[in-house]
Amino acid sequence: MSPVYTSKDLGAAIRAERKRQKLTQTEVANLCAVSLSFISNLENGKETAELEKALKVLSTLGLDITITKRGE
Template sequence: MIPIDSTQALGAALRAARKQLGLTQADLALAAVVGVRFVVDLEAGKPSVRLEQVLRVIDALGGRVQLDGLADAPTPAEPTRHGA
């Protein structure tokens, strides 16, 4: 698990994952059904990105979001996939 405490940390983690998979920003944008500019801004740590698109990028990279330290809440039986 990668601790994320800022938009810059999220962007760096997603950039590293993309590069590890051998994807270009254009490849990732196509897989996540977002624009290349969105991927560029996300990797740069731009704070005003859309959550739905962020989740699609994470999904396209094979990741998922988990929250720690919050009050227990019921979890869905199956995780929701935001990709294509």
């Protein structure tokens, strides 16, 4: 996966993994107990997405976030 620098990058990574797992947005929303509109907004890179919910979606899809200093 590519580095994530923006909300659009994060959304693209989430969308790619969801599609790789052959899940619909509705299925992911149900698994995470969030609304379909939240998943849609998150995948479209809406900057005001709630962080805790976004982390839950990442976890549900088996994705982790690692923070590293650039250049290391």
